[in-house]
Amino acid sequence: MYSLLLLALSATSSAALHHAPEQIHIAFGKTPDMVAVQWSTRGLERAEGGGPEGQQPRSFVYWGKDPTHLDQAAEGLSISFVDGGARKRQQQHHVVNMTGLEASTRYHYQVGDPAYGGLSHLYSFKTAADAVTLAADLPIRLAIYGDMGVDKNGSTVVGHLLEHMHGDPNYLDGVLHVGDFAYDMDERDGVQGDLFMRQIEPVAARLPYMTSMGNHEKSFPYAILMIQCLRALDMSQAYNFLHYSERFRIMPVSDGEVASANGPPAPNNWWYSFNIGPVHLVAVSTEIYDFGPYDYIPRQYQWLEKDLKEANANRTLAPWIIVHGHKPLYCSSPTPTQCDNWYRSQREGIPLRPEASATAEMRGEGIDASCLRGKGRKRKWGLEELFYTYGVDVYFCGHEHNSERLFDVVKGETGRRTSDMQGTTYIVTGAGGNREGVTPFLSQAPARVASRAEVWGYSILEVHNATHVYYEQRACDRGEGRDGKGRARDEVVDSVWLVQHAHGPFEGVMGMGSGDGALREKGRLAVA
Ligand SMILES: [Fe+2]
Numbered sequence: 001m002y003s004l005l006l007l008a009l010s011a012t013s014s015a016a017l018h019h020a021p022e023q024i025h026i027a028f029g030k031t032p033d034m035v036a037v038q039w040s041t042r043g044l045e046r047a048e049g050g051g052p053e054g055q056q057p058r059s060f061v062y063w064g065k066d067p068t069h070l071d072q073a074a075e076g077l078s079i080s081f082v083d084g085g086a087r088k089r090q091q092q093h094h095v096v097n098m099t100g101l102e103a104s105t106r107y108h109y110q111v112g113d114p115a116y117g118g119l120s121h122l123y124s125f126k127t128a129a130d131a132v133t134l135a136a137d138l139p140i141r142l143a144i145y146g147d148m149g150v151d152k153n154g155s156t157v158v159g160h161l162l163e164h165m166h167g168d169p170n171y172l173d174g175v176l177h178v179g180d181f182a183y184d185m186d187e188r189d190g191v192q193g194d195l196f197m198r199q200i201e202p203v204a205a206r207l208p209y210m211t212s213m214g215n216h217e218k219s220f221p222y223a224i225l226m227i228q229c230l231r232a233l234d235m236s237q238a239y240n241f242l243h244y245s246e247r248f249r250i251m252p253v254s255d256g257e258v259a260s261a262n263g264p265p266a267p268n269n270w271w272y273s274f275n276i277g278p279v280h281l282v283a284v285s286t287e288i289y290d291f292g293p294y295d296y297i298p299r300q301y302q303w304l305e306k307d308l309k310e311a312n313a314n315r316t317l318a319p320w321i322i323v324h325g326h327k328p329l330y331c332s333s334p335t336p337t338q339c340d341n342w343y344r345s346q347r348e349g350i351p352l353r354p355e356a357s358a359t360a361e362m363r364g365e366g367i368d369a370s371c372l373r374g375k376g377r378k379r380k381w382g383l384e385e386l387f388y389t390y391g392v393d394v395y396f397c398g399h400e401h402n403s404e405r406l407f408d409v410v411k412g413e414t415g416r417r418t419s420d421m422q423g424t425t426y427i428v429t430g431a432g433g434n435r436e437g438v439t440p441f442l443s444q445a446p447a448r449v450a451s452r453a454e455v456w457g458y459s460i461l462e463v464h465n466a467t468h469v470y471y472e473q474r475a476c477d478r479g480e481g482r483d484g485k486g487r488a489r490d491e492v493v494d495s496v497w498l499v500q501h502a503h504g505p506f507e508g509v510m511g512m513g514s515g516d517g518a519l520r521e522k523g524r525l526a527v528a
Contacts, residue, residue: 146398
C-alpha cells in the first residue's frame, strides 16, 4: 500500500515537473495598460505518468500590486508547438494578456495551472510610461543587443543585466533583442531554442523582452541556401522563422498575421510598433529581403510607410521615432564596401525584373533575389527612403558582431552631427556574444563612423525627454573575444548624448558637411 502511494506520488510529481511553466517572458502591449506573457510546458509524449490522456495544463496568469495578494486573473491560449526537425518535438506555448494595468506601475505575477503542473516563481515587472510621461518616469532605459547565443559569451550579457536589476529593480524598463537569438533555435530539434529561452528567463520574465528577427532564425540546410542563391528560390516553404514566430507570439501586433509552418497563421511579430513614453518604437524584418516570402517586402513597406506617417504626425506626444531590425543599412565591418554591398537591398530596395508588372511586383513575383541580382536594375521598397522621408531618429541593428555608432546619414552622406541631426543615426549592437566570434574592422573608418569596438557587450539607451537621449556601449567580454584578451566587466567603451530640437522629416534637410547644424526645412516640429 505504502509503495503504491509512493508510486502515485512519484507519478504526480513527474507530471507536475513535466508541466511546470518555463521559458517565461513578457512583452509590452500595444498600450501601457497591457502586458503579455508567454511560457512553455513540455508536450504530453514526454510526460510519462502524466495526467489523463490528452490533458494539458491550462494557461492562467495571476497578478496584482501586492505580491502577497494576486487579486487579478486571466486565462489565455495554449498552442501546440511542433518543431520542424526530424523528431517533431512538441511542447505547449501559453500566451496570456494582463489588461487594465496602470502606467508606470509595478505588478507581481505567477503563471501556470494550479491544478496541473503548478505555478511559476513569483516575478514582477513595471508597466510602460504612457504618452503623457511624467518627469518621475524618466529616463526610460532600454538594454539593446543582438547576436547572443547560449555559449561562448552569450550568457555574460544576461548576467550583467541581472546585476543591475538586483541593484535597482527599476533600473531598466525593457530589452530590445535585435535578432539572432540562440544560434540556432531550431538546432537539435529545438532544444537550442529551449536553452536560450531558459537563459534569458531571469531577465525576460521581469523586463518586456522586445524582439526583431535575424537570419539565424531561418531554418534550412546550407546547400539549399546555395541553391536559393543561384536560383532565387523563395524560401518561405521551409521552416523559416518558425521558432521566432511561435516563441515570441506576444509582440504588440500591428499588421495581421504571418504564415507559420506550425499550422495556423501566427500573430505578425515580424514588423510591429508601439509607444513607450516619448518614443515610437518600431520593429522591422530585414530578413524578408534575403529569404522571403518576397510578397512580404511590399507588404511590410506599405505598413511601415503608414505607421511612420502616423507617428510623424504624433511627434507632440512621441517625438522620438526609433526603429530596430537585424541587419544594418550602414556599417563598416569587415570593410565599408562589403557592408554597402551586402545590405543594399534593405537600404535601397530589392532589385526588380524590368519586365515585371506592378501587380506581379506586389506579389513578390517580379523580384530578382538571385546572387547575380542588382546591377543596373530598378530597385524598390528600400527602408532608408522611409527613414528620411518620415524622420526616423535612430536605427538599431545587429548582425555584425561588434558595436559601431554612426553619425547622421542620408544616402551615404553625413553631417557628423550628434546634435540637431539631419539624418538617421545608425547604431550596430551585434556584440551580444555567440559562437561565431567578434567581427573585425579591417579598414579605416569612413567619415560617417563615430565610434566602433571589437568587443562583446550591449547598449544602453536612455530617453530623458523630447530632445535628449543618452546612448552608451558597455563591454562585458569574459575572454572569448577575437583576440582572447577580454575580461572586460561592464566597461563603457562609447557614450554620447543625441540632442534633437526639431524632430521630423530629413528629406531635403541635409546640408551635409556644412557644419552649421541649421535645420532649415519647414514642417519640422520644434520641441520646447
Ligand atoms: Fe545575423
